[in-house]
Amino acid sequence: MPQVTFSYTGQLANAAGTPEETLDLAEGALLRAALDDLASRYDGRWREMIFDDGGNVRSTVLIVLDGEQATGDKNAISLDGVRTVMLMTPIAGG
């Protein structure tokens, strides 16, 4: 069973209360399913930052797979062969 480490930045890390954690995922798992699982572990803020009102992954969430930004449909990203997922919510502090 592949292990994938999820890390969080900014407000997302605050909402999770941890900067990273490792999940055991099934072969061929979709990111979307992992996000649903993670959202069930945290309070509503984490879910609200990840998902929009329609239940889709927000356009403003930057998804980084093994150091590279993922593009395309964020709800259809496969984690096949992926070891690290970084979830970044936008920051603008100064």
Added chain:
Amino acid sequence: MKDDYQLTDLDRAFYEWQLDVPGFGEAGQAKLRNATALVSRAGGLGGPLAFSLAAAGIGKLVIAHAGDLRHDDLNRQILMRHDGIGKPRVDSLVTTLRSFNPNVEVEAIAENVSDANAAELVAKVDIVFGAAPLFEERFALNRECVRQNKPLIDAAMFSLEGQVISIVPGKTPCLACLYPEVPPHWKRRFPVFGAVSALAANIAAMEGIKLLAGIGEVTLNRMIYFDTATMRFQQIRIQRNPDCAVCQSQPPS
């Protein structure tokens, strides 16, 4: 950008130690002296950023920052002065910068960047540094930089983390490629140590200096991200969004 600046003896005296940086020299210094930069806000990020550009001897700084100085600005806004509390922030920043390096021209504008003034401000300069705490301001700068084909160095921080993105229209993702809309959860107030802001600011300043002087390697198509909790630094590969509403019509150069 102009290319007619001749270094003076005063320049050589001022900038002697950085003239020794390999690849920089008098030609690089002249490029900096020719350049004008816009810094959007001079707070925890924009303040040290402007300070480092002034130290490096940029020709002119245009700095936009509205409002009066407050006590709670002073843990990070290093261009400000305690005796300036209750007075316009631009007064403090002009006094500080002019006393530090009188050979750098400073134009302070007591307004924040907005859709109403972004075009005029960006038109005045060769390079733009985004350091505002609101996405509306950053997005206004991004749109204008793409439209006017000007480089934008966007720096941001939150708590112990920071990030810098160097945007060259037509060559790199723009800010809207990464963030197509204002994130609903961003708040005007954010946790901040001045040292974290200054770290992001100085990375951004160095990206701009490299871009203007033509030295080193600017981190195009990569986001520089750091977390001072662990002192982990990394570069994240980022990509243009073919459906970007801001830069999709910008032809690659």
